[in-house]
Amino acid sequence: MILLFTLERPDELPVNDYQLKKAVCEVYGYEEDKNLPKRIEAIGEK
Numbered sequence: 001m002i003l004l005f006t007l008e009r010p011d012e013l014p015v016n017d018y019q020l021k022k023a024v025c026e027v028y029g030y031e032e033d034k035n036l037p038k039r040i041e042a043i044g045e046k
Contacts, residue, residue: 015037015038016037020040021036
């Protein structure tokens, strides 16, 4: 939060992070494919 507000850093979601992709596939039942980063971004926007 300090990076976001005090230093005005952008709010970024690491959509290519291995553990994040693995967790999203497990929770949402997705297959790991080339569209997964776009799906993760959509989830993050909710």
